[in-house]
Amino acid sequence: MDETTNTKLTSRLNKINLNLLLVFHTLYRKRSLTLTAESLCLSQPAVSHSLKKLRLLLGDPLFIKSVDGMQPTPFARQMDIAVGKGLFYFDQAIHSNSEFSPTTSKREFRVSLVDYVSQQLQPKLIQHCLTHAPGLCFNMLSTRIASAEGAQQVLQQHDIDLAMVQLETLPLTSHHEYLFDDEIGCVGDATRHGHKSHITLETFLNTPQIALSHREDSPSLINERLKKLGLERKIVAKTPYINPLQEILVSTNLLCVVTRSAADAICRNNALKFYALPLDVPTFKVCLCWDERKDHDPGIRWLRKLIRELI
Structure with missing residues (x-):
């Protein structure tokens, strides 16, 4: 100036x-x-x-x-x-350069997680902090981020400190951290669809489906792949929530396209099974995203490291 x-x-x-x-x-x-x-x-x-x-x-x-x-x-x-x-x-x-001490901090972190990740991560996070960071509070939010391009706008609009999201491609910005690939398949009742590791394309297209999407847009990834092949699946309902799927899918012919991590939460103590898709579909990239304005925030850096360890 x-x-x-x-x-x-x-x-x-x-x-x-x-x-x-x-x-x-x-x-x-x-x-x-x-x-x-x-x-x-x-x-x-x-x-x-x-x-x-x-x-x-x-x-x-x-x-x-x-x-x-x-x-x-x-x-x-x-x-x-x-x-x-x-x-x-x-x-x-x-x-930004002040120290962050988890053992004494009284800070509240605003964190956004898709619900199947929250089921697995939240208990570990809270149990860890009860012992090592007893003054912290976590405000768990269900903010839906559709793309890497729109992530910053959503984070800033809702004042989110950290968000775990699933994206089709890795963001080009430096304000994210790649965690792991999450394979896409589908879940159905094994007593109806068998115990093989996959289902046929004919079964996939002719079976009514529940569409699960944790993003603002509709579950377009599978639909786009089918459209290029001149095919279409039968969707009877759309939802961002996995908890009801256990009761909805059991003892029915319904299928639901999910990631393997989500299937781990759904296929627990029941007859549901994870099947490979009869389509060539890339894996989701599960990432941590944070507000670019808080890039040097020591508290958020600590939380990112902790989540990596717990994951």
Whole structure:
């Protein structure tokens, strides 16, 4: 930044301190002077004074009182996007090099997992932390990420610290970590479909199926392969949840395309079996993705390492 630009920037920002921006950002989310004051441990008159000062400085009312609370003006909506990013980067700049001690930290991590991974990983993660990081809290979320390209937008929109996702190809960015390949097959009742390791294409096409997808788009990978061959399967239901599949598939002729890791959770203490597909389908790449803005966060680096060890 050249000296002239720096002088102009200093002159403009010298009138607005960080506390005013915090009040603005909090009020934008709370839509209430009272709740904003409580959140920032301020008095309501102090919040009102800050808002009045901002209105004078910016030449805009910013918030209009209504029956639904303090509603932001168009200018305030536009401004909050930049203010939110600025406050985030300011916080990261201050704390990115701070140490993280799992034994004493009281941090809450927001983690997104597909449910079959959550069934296997979550008990190990919590049991480990009860002993080695008793002050931590994990907020497990079911955020659906469809592609590597859209991962950053979803992570930032939902304030996700770390997400485990299954992707068709590895992301091109550095803000991911490859864990393992997960073979794609299908699950069905062995008393109906036999005990061979695979099923025929005729059986696959003619058998009604439950489509499992943990992503925002429909389960398109198999459909695209079939479409290229001029074929189509019969789907009777779509779901992102594996838990009901154990009861749905047992004692029926239904099939469900899943990964081998998901099958390990589904085919447990029942007659269900994992079959190889009669199609050439690439494996899913299971990866950890994190917010690119938190690339140097020591807590997230610790959590990534722990999950690798537990997996």
